[in-house]
Amino acid sequence: MKIAHANTLAFAIALPVLLVALAAGGCANNAYNVKPVAASPRSDPQADLKVADSALSGGNTDLAATLYEKILAAHPDSVDAQLGLADVAYQTGDLNRAQVLYAQAAARAPAQLGAQLGLARVALRQRRLDDAAALYRTLLVAQPNNVLASEGLGTALDLQGRHDEAQAVYREALRVHPDAQGLRVDLGLSLIVDGHAREGVNVLLDVANLSDAPWQARQNLAFGYGVLGNADSAKKILQLDLPPSAVDDNLRVYQAVRAGLAARRGSAAAAVVKAPGIAESNSAQAGPDTTK
Numbered sequence: 001m002k003i004a005h006a007n008t009l010a011f012a013i014a015l016p017v018l019l020v021a022l023a024a025g026g027c028a029n030n031a032y033n034v035k036p037v038a039a040s041p042r043s044d045p046q047a048d049l050k051v052a053d054s055a056l057s058g059g060n061t062d063l064a065a066t067l068y069e070k071i072l073a074a075h076p077d078s079v080d081a082q083l084g085l086a087d088v089a090y091q092t093g094d095l096n097r098a099q100v101l102y103a104q105a106a107a108r109a110p111a112q113l114g115a116q117l118g119l120a121r122v123a124l125r126q127r128r129l130d131d132a133a134a135l136y137r138t139l140l141v142a143q144p145n146n147v148l149a150s151e152g153l154g155t156a157l158d159l160q161g162r163h164d165e166a167q168a169v170y171r172e173a174l175r176v177h178p179d180a181q182g183l184r185v186d187l188g189l190s191l192i193v194d195g196h197a198r199e200g201v202n203v204l205l206d207v208a209n210l211s212d213a214p215w216q217a218r219q220n221l222a223f224g225y226g227v228l229g230n231a232d233s234a235k236k237i238l239q240l241d242l243p244p245s246a247v248d249d250n251l252r253v254y255q256a257v258r259a260g261l262a263a264r265r266g267s268a269a270a271a272v273v274k275a276p277g278i279a280e281s282n283s284a285q286a287g288p289d290t291t292k
Contacts, residue, residue, distance in 0.1 A: 048071050049067075082104060083112070083115060086098050086115075086118055095125055120136050121152065123135060124155060124156055133160075145177070147183065150172070153166075158189075170183050170184075184203055185207055188200040192224045197224050201225065201228065218241060221237055226253075227261060231251055234250075238250055
Protein backbone atom coordinates (compact mmCIF):
# COMPACT_ATOMS: atom_id res chain seq x y z
CA MET A 1 0.00 0.00 0.00
CA LYS A 2 1.58 3.24 -1.10
CA ILE A 3 0.91 6.50 0.65
CA ALA A 4 -0.23 9.12 -1.81
CA HIS A 5 2.00 12.15 -2.25
CA ALA A 6 -0.41 14.42 -0.43
CA ASN A 7 1.82 16.73 1.44
CA THR A 8 2.24 19.41 -1.20
CA LEU A 9 -0.43 20.95 -0.22
CA ALA A 10 3.01 21.08 1.41
CA PHE A 11 2.97 24.36 3.05
CA ALA A 12 0.48 25.81 0.58
CA ILE A 13 -1.85 24.93 3.48
CA ALA A 14 -0.23 27.85 5.26
CA LEU A 15 -2.06 30.13 2.85
CA PRO A 16 -5.28 28.26 2.03
CA VAL A 17 -7.10 31.35 0.83
CA LEU A 18 -4.70 31.53 -2.11
CA LEU A 19 -5.97 28.22 -3.40
CA VAL A 20 -9.65 28.56 -2.52
CA ALA A 21 -10.85 27.82 -6.02
CA LEU A 22 -8.77 24.68 -6.31
CA ALA A 23 -9.87 23.55 -2.88
CA ALA A 24 -13.47 24.01 -3.86
CA GLY A 25 -12.93 21.64 -6.75
CA GLY A 26 -10.98 19.11 -4.74
CA CYS A 27 -11.99 16.09 -2.75
CA ALA A 28 -11.59 17.44 0.76
CA ASN A 29 -15.30 17.89 1.30
CA ASN A 30 -16.57 14.85 -0.58
CA ALA A 31 -18.11 12.46 1.90
CA TYR A 32 -17.77 8.86 0.82
CA ASN A 33 -20.57 6.40 0.99
CA VAL A 34 -19.23 2.89 1.50
CA LYS A 35 -21.33 0.24 -0.19
CA PRO A 36 -20.45 -3.14 1.30
CA VAL A 37 -19.65 -5.85 -1.21
CA ALA A 38 -20.01 -9.47 -0.24
CA ALA A 39 -16.65 -11.16 0.01
CA SER A 40 -16.12 -13.89 -2.54
CA PRO A 41 -14.03 -16.93 -1.67
CA ARG A 42 -12.46 -16.62 -5.12
CA SER A 43 -11.54 -12.97 -4.72
CA ASP A 44 -7.86 -12.07 -4.94
CA PRO A 45 -7.05 -9.56 -2.16
CA GLN A 46 -3.86 -8.40 -3.89
CA ALA A 47 -5.72 -7.74 -7.12
CA ASP A 48 -8.44 -5.91 -5.20
CA LEU A 49 -5.77 -3.83 -3.44
CA LYS A 50 -4.26 -2.79 -6.76
CA VAL A 51 -7.65 -1.75 -8.10
CA ALA A 52 -8.49 0.08 -4.86
CA ASP A 53 -5.15 1.88 -4.86
CA SER A 54 -5.67 2.94 -8.48
CA ALA A 55 -9.18 4.16 -7.68
CA LEU A 56 -7.85 6.20 -4.75
CA SER A 57 -5.06 7.68 -6.87
CA GLY A 58 -7.65 8.64 -9.46
CA GLY A 59 -9.88 10.32 -6.90
CA ASN A 60 -12.64 7.70 -6.94
CA THR A 61 -12.91 7.48 -3.18
CA ASP A 62 -16.29 5.68 -3.24
CA LEU A 63 -14.92 2.77 -5.23
CA ALA A 64 -11.70 2.70 -3.24
CA ALA A 65 -13.54 2.63 0.09
CA THR A 66 -15.85 -0.15 -1.14
CA LEU A 67 -12.94 -2.32 -2.22
CA TYR A 68 -10.95 -1.75 0.97
CA GLU A 69 -14.03 -2.66 3.00
CA LYS A 70 -14.47 -5.79 0.89
CA ILE A 71 -10.88 -6.84 1.57
CA LEU A 72 -11.23 -6.19 5.29
CA ALA A 73 -14.42 -8.24 5.41
CA ALA A 74 -12.51 -11.24 4.08
CA HIS A 75 -9.16 -10.43 5.68
CA PRO A 76 -9.68 -8.38 8.88
CA ASP A 77 -5.95 -8.31 9.61
CA SER A 78 -5.00 -6.65 6.32
CA VAL A 79 -2.94 -3.63 7.32
CA ASP A 80 -2.70 -2.51 3.70
CA ALA A 81 -6.49 -2.39 3.37
CA GLN A 82 -6.82 -0.53 6.66
CA LEU A 83 -4.21 1.98 5.53
CA GLY A 84 -6.11 2.39 2.28
CA LEU A 85 -9.34 3.06 4.11
CA ALA A 86 -7.51 5.56 6.32
CA ASP A 87 -6.22 7.29 3.18
CA VAL A 88 -9.79 7.51 1.87
CA ALA A 89 -10.88 9.16 5.12
CA TYR A 90 -7.93 11.55 4.93
CA GLN A 91 -8.63 12.52 1.33
CA THR A 92 -12.32 13.10 2.02
CA GLY A 93 -11.57 15.28 5.04
CA ASP A 94 -12.74 12.89 7.76
CA LEU A 95 -9.60 13.49 9.78
CA ASN A 96 -10.85 12.01 13.05
CA ARG A 97 -11.71 8.71 11.35
CA ALA A 98 -8.41 8.78 9.48
CA GLN A 99 -6.52 9.26 12.74
CA VAL A 100 -8.28 6.27 14.33
CA LEU A 101 -7.61 4.02 11.34
CA TYR A 102 -3.95 5.05 11.07
CA ALA A 103 -3.50 4.48 14.80
CA GLN A 104 -5.05 1.01 14.55
CA ALA A 105 -2.77 0.14 11.64
CA ALA A 106 0.25 1.43 13.56
CA ALA A 107 -0.70 -0.71 16.56
CA ARG A 108 -1.00 -3.80 14.37
CA ALA A 109 2.24 -3.17 12.49
CA PRO A 110 4.54 -0.80 14.42
CA ALA A 111 7.19 -1.05 11.70
CA GLN A 112 4.72 0.10 9.04
CA LEU A 113 5.92 3.62 8.33
CA GLY A 114 2.89 4.36 6.18
CA ALA A 115 0.71 4.44 9.29
CA GLN A 116 3.13 6.78 11.06
CA LEU A 117 3.22 9.06 8.04
CA GLY A 118 -0.57 9.10 7.98
CA LEU A 119 -0.73 10.11 11.64
CA ALA A 120 1.76 12.89 10.97
CA ARG A 121 -0.24 14.17 8.00
CA VAL A 122 -3.44 14.20 10.04
CA ALA A 123 -1.72 16.15 12.83
CA LEU A 124 -0.47 18.65 10.26
CA ARG A 125 -3.92 19.14 8.73
CA GLN A 126 -5.40 19.57 12.21
CA ARG A 127 -2.71 22.15 12.99
CA ARG A 128 -1.38 20.10 15.90
CA LEU A 129 2.01 21.32 14.80
CA ASP A 130 4.12 20.11 17.74
CA ASP A 131 2.66 16.62 17.34
CA ALA A 132 3.21 16.69 13.59
CA ALA A 133 6.83 17.81 13.92
CA ALA A 134 7.53 15.12 16.52
CA LEU A 135 6.02 12.40 14.33
CA TYR A 136 7.95 13.53 11.26
CA ARG A 137 11.19 13.64 13.25
CA THR A 138 10.55 10.08 14.43
CA LEU A 139 10.02 9.01 10.83
CA LEU A 140 13.27 10.65 9.79
CA VAL A 141 15.14 8.78 12.52
CA ALA A 142 13.85 5.52 11.03
CA GLN A 143 14.29 6.66 7.41
CA PRO A 144 16.67 9.64 7.18
CA ASN A 145 16.15 9.95 3.43
CA ASN A 146 12.36 9.89 3.45
CA VAL A 147 11.37 12.80 1.20
CA LEU A 148 7.76 13.00 2.43
CA ALA A 149 8.89 13.11 6.05
CA SER A 150 11.31 15.95 5.24
CA GLU A 151 8.57 17.85 3.42
CA GLY A 152 6.20 17.34 6.32
CA LEU A 153 8.67 18.40 8.97
CA GLY A 154 9.59 21.50 6.99
CA THR A 155 5.92 22.35 6.56
CA ALA A 156 5.23 22.00 10.29
CA LEU A 157 8.18 24.26 11.09
CA ASP A 158 7.09 26.83 8.50
CA LEU A 159 3.60 26.93 9.96
CA GLN A 160 5.16 27.58 13.36
CA GLY A 161 7.05 30.53 11.88
CA ARG A 162 10.41 28.74 12.21
CA HIS A 163 11.36 29.41 8.61
CA ASP A 164 15.14 29.16 9.02
CA GLU A 165 14.78 25.68 10.51
CA ALA A 166 12.32 24.64 7.82
CA GLN A 167 14.63 25.82 5.05
CA ALA A 168 17.52 23.90 6.60
CA VAL A 169 15.38 20.74 6.50
CA TYR A 170 14.45 21.31 2.84
CA ARG A 171 18.04 22.06 1.80
CA GLU A 172 19.45 19.03 3.58
CA ALA A 173 16.87 16.77 1.93
CA LEU A 174 17.56 18.36 -1.47
CA ARG A 175 21.24 17.57 -1.03
CA VAL A 176 20.27 13.89 -1.14
CA HIS A 177 17.28 14.25 -3.48
CA PRO A 178 18.08 17.17 -5.81
CA ASP A 179 15.22 16.30 -8.18
CA ALA A 180 12.48 16.23 -5.52
CA GLN A 181 10.02 18.80 -6.82
CA GLY A 182 7.96 18.93 -3.63
CA LEU A 183 10.99 19.95 -1.59
CA ARG A 184 11.80 22.78 -4.00
CA VAL A 185 8.21 23.98 -4.06
CA ASP A 186 8.14 24.09 -0.26
CA LEU A 187 11.53 25.78 -0.05
CA GLY A 188 10.49 28.45 -2.53
CA LEU A 189 7.30 29.26 -0.63
CA SER A 190 9.12 29.25 2.70
CA LEU A 191 11.61 31.80 1.40
CA ILE A 192 8.82 34.04 0.09
CA VAL A 193 6.91 34.01 3.37
CA ASP A 194 10.17 34.60 5.22
CA GLY A 195 10.71 37.85 3.32
CA HIS A 196 13.10 36.53 0.66
CA ALA A 197 10.67 36.66 -2.23
CA ARG A 198 13.20 37.07 -5.03
CA GLU A 199 15.23 34.08 -3.88
CA GLY A 200 12.03 32.08 -3.48
CA VAL A 201 10.89 32.96 -7.00
CA ASN A 202 14.22 31.80 -8.42
CA VAL A 203 13.87 28.46 -6.62
CA LEU A 204 10.32 28.02 -7.91
CA LEU A 205 11.25 28.90 -11.49
CA ASP A 206 13.47 25.82 -11.57
CA VAL A 207 10.36 23.70 -11.01
CA ALA A 208 7.58 25.70 -12.66
CA ASN A 209 9.33 25.67 -16.03
CA LEU A 210 9.38 21.86 -16.16
CA SER A 211 6.86 20.13 -18.42
CA ASP A 212 5.59 18.02 -15.50
CA ALA A 213 5.60 20.82 -12.97
CA PRO A 214 3.01 20.40 -10.19
CA TRP A 215 0.32 23.07 -9.98
CA GLN A 216 1.64 24.06 -6.54
CA ALA A 217 4.82 25.31 -8.19
CA ARG A 218 2.83 27.63 -10.46
CA GLN A 219 0.57 28.85 -7.66
CA ASN A 220 3.48 29.57 -5.34
CA LEU A 221 5.42 31.25 -8.16
CA ALA A 222 2.43 33.51 -8.81
CA PHE A 223 2.38 34.30 -5.10
CA GLY A 224 6.07 35.19 -5.22
CA TYR A 225 5.56 37.53 -8.15
CA GLY A 226 2.63 39.11 -6.34
CA VAL A 227 4.71 39.72 -3.24
CA LEU A 228 7.40 41.30 -5.43
CA GLY A 229 4.76 43.63 -6.89
CA ASN A 230 4.75 42.02 -10.35
CA ALA A 231 0.98 41.60 -10.60
CA ASP A 232 1.02 41.09 -14.38
CA SER A 233 3.25 38.01 -14.19
CA ALA A 234 1.27 36.68 -11.25
CA LYS A 235 -1.99 37.09 -13.18
CA LYS A 236 -0.68 35.28 -16.27
CA ILE A 237 0.31 32.28 -14.16
CA LEU A 238 -2.92 32.19 -12.18
CA GLN A 239 -4.98 32.22 -15.38
CA LEU A 240 -3.51 28.85 -16.31
CA ASP A 241 -5.37 27.12 -13.46
CA LEU A 242 -8.03 29.42 -12.03
CA PRO A 243 -11.21 31.17 -13.21
CA PRO A 244 -11.14 34.99 -13.46
CA SER A 245 -12.91 35.57 -10.13
CA ALA A 246 -10.37 33.43 -8.28
CA VAL A 247 -7.51 35.17 -10.07
CA ASP A 248 -8.76 38.54 -8.82
CA ASP A 249 -9.21 37.18 -5.29
CA ASN A 250 -5.66 35.86 -5.23
CA LEU A 251 -4.21 39.10 -6.53
CA ARG A 252 -5.91 40.98 -3.72
CA VAL A 253 -4.47 38.53 -1.20
CA TYR A 254 -1.00 38.96 -2.69
CA GLN A 255 -1.30 42.73 -2.35
CA ALA A 256 -2.32 42.38 1.29
CA VAL A 257 0.56 39.99 2.04
CA ARG A 258 2.99 42.33 0.27
CA ALA A 259 1.78 45.22 2.45
CA GLY A 260 2.10 43.08 5.57
CA LEU A 261 5.65 42.03 4.73
CA ALA A 262 6.57 45.65 4.02
CA ALA A 263 5.21 46.69 7.42
CA ARG A 264 7.19 43.89 9.07
CA ARG A 265 10.36 45.05 7.35
CA GLY A 266 9.62 48.60 8.49
CA SER A 267 9.30 47.46 12.10
CA ALA A 268 12.55 45.52 11.85
CA ALA A 269 14.34 48.54 10.40
CA ALA A 270 13.08 50.71 13.24
CA ALA A 271 14.43 48.20 15.73
CA VAL A 272 17.83 48.24 14.01
CA VAL A 273 17.96 52.04 14.21
CA LYS A 274 17.50 51.86 17.98
CA ALA A 275 19.95 49.01 18.46
CA PRO A 276 23.24 50.93 17.93
CA GLY A 277 22.50 53.23 20.87
CA ILE A 278 22.10 50.21 23.12
CA ALA A 279 25.27 48.65 21.78
CA GLU A 280 27.25 51.84 22.31
CA SER A 281 26.00 52.10 25.87
CA ASN A 282 27.07 48.53 26.58
CA SER A 283 30.48 49.12 25.00
CA ALA A 284 31.01 52.21 27.11
CA GLN A 285 30.27 50.26 30.26
CA ALA A 286 32.70 47.53 29.22
CA GLY A 287 35.64 49.92 28.99
CA PRO A 288 38.17 50.54 26.22
CA ASP A 289 39.13 47.79 23.74
CA THR A 290 42.68 46.76 24.63
CA THR A 291 42.98 44.10 21.89
CA LYS A 292 44.07 46.56 19.18
